[in-house]
Amino acid sequence: MGCLPRLKGENDSASVKPQKLREMPKALFLISMFVFAVTLAEGAMSDWAAVYLAERWGSGPQDAGIAVSIFAGFLAAGRFVGDFLKRKLGARGVARLTVGLAIVGVACLTIPTGVPAIFIGFALVGLGVSIGFPLGISAAAGLDDTHEAQNIATMAMIAMSGFLVGPPLIGFVAEAVSLRVALLGLFPGLCVAFWLTRIFPTLESTTDQGESFPR
Numbered sequence: 554m555g556c557l558p559r560l561k562g563e564n565d566s567a568s569v570k571p572q573k574l575r576e577m578p579k580a581l582f583l584i585s586m587f588v589f590a591v592t593l594a595e596g597a598m599s600d601w602a603a604v605y606l607a608e609r610w611g612s613g614p615q616d617a618g619i620a621v622s623i624f625a626g627f628l629a630a631g632r633f634v635g636d637f638l639k640r641k642l643g644a645r646g647v648a649r650l651t652v653g654l655a656i657v658g659v660a661c662l663t664i665p666t667g668v669p670a671i672f673i674g675f676a677l678v679g680l681g682v683s684i685g686f687p688l689g690i691s692a693a694a695g696l697d698d699t700h701e702a703q704n705i706a707t708m709a710m711i712a713m714s715g716f717l718v719g720p721p722l723i724g725f726v727a728e729a730v731s732l733r734v735a736l737l738g739l740f741p742g743l744c745v746a747f748w749l750t751r752i753f754p755t756l757e758s759t760t761d762q763g764e765s766f767p768r
Contacts, residue, residue, distance in 0.1 A: 572700050580752055581704055584692045585711035587749040590742035591685030592715030594655060597739060598624050598678055600720035605732050610668050623672055624679040631683025643756025648688055652747045655681025663737050686712060692753060
């Protein structure tokens with residue numbers, strides 16, 4: 554039987570030894586912290602948006618899904634325009650813009666205002682958390698040409714834990730105090746994420762290489 558031809562670089566990639574924890578770049582963990590804070594907010598909104606709207610609006614369950622629809626729609630829209638925003642603003646610029654929108658969105662949700670402000674809040678949070686994970690993937694892959702896969706896997710593992718931690722954490726605080734106060738707890742993480750945007754390169758320090766956001 555014949556065998557498949559050996560591709561160039563196949564042996565090289567197979568011989569790369571995984572990095573130990575202490576050998577990984579520190580920037581990888583800063584990127585992971587940024588994405589963790591963003592995914593924490595995303596997971597919390599995905600699970601608690603409908604409950605929060607029903608609680609604040611006082612309407613029936615048939616209307617509670619409006620919150621999830623608004624959040625998911627603007628989340629998808631943000632992912633769709635991610636490439637365009639990154640080309641125009643750079644990775645750091647788009648990270649600051651989106652996280653800033655998420656912070657404003659949480660403020661709209663938690664201040665004692667009417668239902669229209671709540672809808673605006675869900676929309677802003679959806680936009681704000683839409684690009685965090687794709688930005689993290691791109692940044693982790695760009696840290697090292699040799700250990701890209703390990704860097705991405707490590708970042709994704711830490712970031713994905715935000716989806717798991719966020720909903721039960723919000724539920725625990727909501728049961729002890731209230732859901733409104735629990736959502737206020739997203740502020741510290743998002744503020745830390747805004748501060749961590751400095752780890753991303755600016756538009757002036759990068760050249761356009763046609764990099765796309767993974768979806």
